[in-house]
Amino acid sequence: MSNEVQTADERRKAIQVGADELGIDDAYISTLVDTFYGKVRAHPLLGPVFDEKIGDNWDVHLTRMKDFWASVAMNAGRYSGKPVPKHKALSRAQPWHFNIWLALFHETLEETAPAPGAVPYFMERAERIAESLQLAMFGVAGLGAPKPQTEKSP
Ligand code: HEM
Numbered sequence: 413m414s415n416e417v418q419t420a421d422e423r424r425k426a427i428q429v430g431a432d433e434l435g436i437d438d439a440y441i442s443t444l445v446d447t448f449y450g451k452v453r454a455h456p457l458l459g460p461v462f463d464e465k466i467g468d469n470w471d472v473h474l475t476r477m478k479d480f481w482a483s484v485a486m487n488a489g490r491y492s493g494k495p496v497p498k499h500k501a502l503s504r505a506q507p508w509h510f511n512i513w514l515a516l517f518h519e520t521l522e523e524t525a526p527a528p529g530a531v532p533y534f535m536e537r538a539e540r541i542a543e544s545l546q547l548a549m550f551g552v553a554g555l556g557a558p559k560p561q562t563e564k565s566p
Pocket of ligand 1: 465495505
C-alpha cells in the first residue's frame with residue numbers, strides 16, 4: 413500500500429505549514445499588499461490602468477487582494493472571485509503592463525519578505541497566475557518589453 417498520494421486535506425495542511433515556516437501570515441500579507449499597491453498606484457504607466465477602474469474603491473480592492481493572497485499563499489479559503497473576466501474587461505491593459513506588475517511585486521518582496529524563501533514562494537505563484545491571465549486576455553503569455561504607447565494621446 414502506498415501513501416504517496418496526498419489527500420486534499422493533507423495538501424492543505426502542507427501548504428499551511430510551508431507558509432508558516434517562511435513567516436507568511438495575515439500581518440505579512442497585509443504589508444505585502446499595501447506596499448505593492450502603493451507602488452502600483454505611484455507608477456506612471458501602471459497606476460492609471462488601476463485607478464481608472466478602481467476609482468474610490470481602493471479599500472475594497474485591498475481587502476479583496478489580501479483575501480486572495482491569503483488563499484493563494486496560505487490556503488486560507490477566503491477568496492472566491494473570478495479574476496479572469498475582471499481582467500478581460502480591462503481594455504487599457506497591455507501585455508507589457510505585466511512586466512511592470514511582476515517587477516514591482518518582486519521589488520516589494522525583496523524589501524519586505526519575512527524570510528528569503530518567501531520571495532520565490534510568492535513569485536512562482538504570481539508568475540503562474542500572470543501567465544494564465546495573459547493567456548485569457550491576449551491569447552499569448554509572452555511578455556513584451558515595456559514600450560512607449562504608440563497611440564496618439566488626446
Ligand atoms: C498588468 C497587470 C494587471 C493589471 C493592470 C490588473 C488590474 C486589475 C484591476 C483594475 C482590478 C479590479 C477589477 C475590478 O474591480 O473590476 C484587478 C483585480 C484583481 N486582480 Fe489584477 N491586474 C493585473 C495583474 C494581476 C495579477 C498578475 C494577479 C495575480 C497574481 C492579479 C489578481 C487580481 C485579483 C485576484 C483581482 C480581484 C478580482 C475580483 O474582483 O475578484 N492581477 N486587477
